[in-house]
Amino acid sequence: MRILLAEDDENLNKTLTERLRSKGFDVDSCLDGDEALYYASQNIHDVILLDRMLPYMDGTKILAQLRNSEITIPIIFITALGSLSDKVTGLNSGADDYLVKPFEFDELLARIQCVTRRSPMLSMSKTLQLLDITYNMDNDTLTGPERSCSLSKREGALLEAFLRNPNQTIQRDTLLLKVWGPESDVETGNLDNYIHFLRRRLKTVGSHLVLKTIRGVGYCIQSE
Numbered sequence: 159m160r161i162l163l164a165e166d167d168e169n170l171n172k173t174l175t176e177r178l179r180s181k182g183f184d185v186d187s188c189l190d191g192d193e194a195l196y197y198a199s200q201n202i203h204d205v206i207l208l209d210r211m212l213p214y215m216d217g218t219k220i221l222a223q224l225r226n227s228e229i230t231i232p233i234i235f236i237t238a239l240g241s242l243s244d245k246v247t248g249l250n251s252g253a254d255d256y257l258v259k260p261f262e263f264d265e266l267l268a269r270i271q272c273v274t275r276r277s278p279m280l281s282m283s284k285t286l287q288l289l290d291i292t293y294n295m296d297n298d299t300l301t302g303p304e305r306s307c308s309l310s311k312r313e314g315a316l317l318e319a320f321l322r323n324p325n326q327t328i329q330r331d332t333l334l335l336k337v338w339g340p341e342s343d344v345e346t347g348n349l350d351n352y353i354h355f356l357r358r359r360l361k362t363v364g365s366h367l368v369l370k371t372i373r374g375v376g377y378c379i380q381s382e
Contacts, residue, residue, distance in 0.1 A: 164194035191215025202335040210237040232273035302363025320379035329376040
């Protein structure tokens with residue numbers, strides 16, 4: 159699961175980023191509103207943790223622009239603005255939850271779990287299943303009808319993107335952003351290599367799922 163953290167307090171940003179990564183999340187972090195809007199507009203994250211008081215553009219304006227662009231990623235405001243009117247304003251502007259600083263890290267994890275549980279496409283479960291395969295994200299193990307095999311972290315991230323969007327064509331650029339991140343300058347040929355690796359993994363475990371190439375667009379996972 160990929161999280162965007164927009165928090166201008168450098169110490170808090172660093173601490174939250176490290177702790178979230180220690181829990182297995184992929185985290186992109188930024189320190190100001192302009193960067194936050196740029197990252198969020200890529201529409202590649204599963205959850206956004208958004209400070210309301212950011213330099214250059216405040217969180218409420220960022221949220222409004224995202225919702226106007228029909229970006230429905232769950233967003234949790236993390237802010238020192240804790241009055242009832244502040245909470246009402248934040249929630250009414252389109253936020254999915256509102257967490258007042260200072261907060262305990264365990265509460266943040268619970269809030270993330272809560273907003274992801276509301277979407278059928280998102281889950282904090284460490285196991286993903288589709289037809290005849292199961293992918294365990296804790297140990298990067300793919301299990302099919304015939305056997306199991308281990309995946310690299312990159313292969314696992316790519317497979318996760320497909321399993322969360324079955325029978326849907328995912329554009330190449332979206333896969334690059336989801337798997338390598340918005341700051342990476344990875345070449346598109348790397349994606350082709352990992353698609354090849356993943357196809358071999360599916361065959362190895364005896365799956366009837368295939369990664370179909372949608373020419374000029376991207377890839378789709380579906381049954382043979």
